[in-house]
Amino acid sequence: MSNKEKYRKLCETEESIPIFSKDWWLDAVAGKDNWDVITVEKDNRIIASLPFVKSKKSIFYLLRMPPLTQTLGPWLKYPKGQKYANRLSFEKEMYSKLIEGIPYSDVFNQNFHPSISNWLPFxxxxxxxxxxxxxxxxxxxEVDNIYGSFQSKIRTDIKKAEKSLRIIESEDIDQFYEINSLTFSRQNIKTPYSLNFVKKIEEACKINKCRKIYFAVDEKERIHSVLYLVWDQEFAYYLLGGSDPELRNSGSMSLLLWHAIQFSSTVTKAFNFEGSMIEPIERFVRGFGAKQVPYFNISKTNSKLLMAREAFLKMKK
Incomplete structure (x- = not known):
């Protein structure tokens, strides 16, 4: 049995593996043949893993993040009752073995899960x-306490939206994508993923029963905003969303997020707004009283040609 086959078996039973590192998620976003995994075993059990996605651009071989995938990085099965010093030793040993298994690439680039605080071995x-x-x-x-931590503008938007809108669940991925794409077209930006790509994610998430699609609609059945939610054992993730530019002042997105947070409290432990490095988005999600959480982007360029290009671009700046 190959490492990948063993990893698939592990994903069937190990709930602590984040959704974005699950085999079925990687099948959907990368294709079954375009990803692999490095594993470390003890007593015929996988105790560490590092999935990666392979691609080629021009003459360069790349190991990097697939679309709509927030994090990858290492997963470890920690021994129970470890002292802190022993935990660090375990991480050093496991990470070192995983790094040794990474195949050659011109560029390696991954976002690590927020739970990973030690990148020293890398x-x-x-x-x-x-x-x-x-x-x-x-x-x-404590959902009531969460609402109380919202900034006043968010609470005002929610109350405003509640007067004229209702939240419905839907499985109409075509309609979802249409509204989602309006967010990009308003900025004269091409939607960075296709409808077929989103359908692959939808099919996989539906099978694994870990997604909700929400629409905020008015009495005329006009869709104001949409939201796609996924979750695992630890987090619910605001994966995708969007609003009709002509209706975006109704407070609908605030209402949708509040609804998604309430639902998430029934299936998982925390709500992740899924990256907030763009200033207007950061300002909006900060209004929900969420805590700023760092995560690591880990990279390495092995190609001398690309290293020279990077150095040249830095000099130009």
């Missing part, structure tokens, strides 16, 4: 790190 092997941020509501147990 630094020692020549990798670089950039800190990125998402916003997280970390405890969904």
């Amino acid at each position: 630094y020692w092997k020549g990798y670089s790190q950039t800190t990125r941020y998402t916003y997280v509501i970390g405890d969904l147990n």
Whole structure:
């Protein structure tokens, strides 16, 4: 049995593997033949893994993030009752073995899960790190307290939207994509993923029962905003959303997010706004009282040609 086959078996039973590292998610966003995984075993059990997605651009071989996938990175099965010093030793040993298994690429680039706070073994092997941020509501147990932590503008938008809109669940992915794409067309930007690509994610998430599609509609059945939610054992993720530019002042997105947060409290532990590095988006999601949480982007360029190009671009700046 190959590492990949063993990993598929692990994903069937190990709930602590994040949704974006699950085999079925990688099948959907990369294709079954375009990803692989490095594993470390003990007593015939996988205790560490690092999935990666392969691609080629021109003459360059790349290991990087697939679309609509927030994080990859290592997963470890920690021994129970570890002291902190022993935990760090375990991480060093496992990460070192995973790094040894990474195949050659001209560029390696992955976002690591926010739970990973130790990237030193990667630094020692020549990798670089950039800190990125998402916003997280970390405890969904007290939903009333969460609402109280919203900024006044968010609460006002929700109350305004509740007067004229209702939230419905839908499985109409074509209609969802149409509204989602309006967000990009308003900015004269091509939607960075196709309808067929989103349908692959939808099919996989529907089979694995870990998604909701919400529409905010008015009495005329006009769709004001849409939201696509996915979740795993630890987090619910605001994966995709969008609003009709002509109706975007109705408060519909605030209402949708509040509805998604309430639902998420019934299926998981925390709500992740899924990356907030763009200033207007950061300002909006910060209004929900979420905590700023760092996560690491880990990269390494092996191609001398690309290294020279990067150095030249830095000099120009």
